[in-house]
Amino acid sequence: MSGKWDAKYSGMDFLYGTDANDFLVAHAALLPRAGRILSLGEGEGRNAVYLAGLGHRVVALDQSAVGLAKAERLAASRGVRIETCVADLADYAVAPGPWAGIVSIWCHVPSVIRRRLLGEVVRALEPGGVFLLESYRAAQIGRGGGGPADPDLTPSLADLCADLAGLDIVHGLETERPVAEGVGHRGLSAVVQVVARRH
């Protein structure tokens, strides 16, 4: 699958733009100020670079080396530093802590991987650590404007709450909202959002 994403990111432009995701911007203040942030499926770096600009230490993980190379260039152009990690979440284990925050923006993986991954997220966060997720829902399929076509990649809020058992759900919402991110994500979109904290 990394070949598919390498190809998508091979152009000069940024597929989802260079501005951070709106949901992340709205909730970033909930991330602890100290400690490292892990961004899953970071792509071309817009969200990691935003968080680094807020003063966070960010590790940007993606299967696409092409995307993360662009992320490093974006960080340099903004005068911030990020760490990058090329890895496939299918065989990557999120090591237990200490992560102050873990972020997952449009990182759609098969449910069997998601369940295992989010279990690792629960154990990897430090006490007080925060998980932020925005994802497309199954209702988005067929609309165009972004998101996967396979329903197995589109969790419901109930799925996510079950996967994140052990965390306090601070914000959990299935909604429709306008998304405008580069040419890759456009229009009124069916999304699910979660903010969860380890107590």
Ligand SMILES: C[S@@+](CC[C@H](N)C(=O)[O-])C[C@H]1O[C@@H](n2cnc3c(N)ncnc32)[C@H](O)[C@@H]1O
């Ligand atoms: C829709 S893009 C979103 C990119 C970025 N989070 C953003 O909002 O701009 C999904 C990203 O998830 C990554 N991804 C999907 N499955 C993955 C996996 N199994 N391991 C690592 N990255 C994965 C893709 O390579 C891609 O960069």
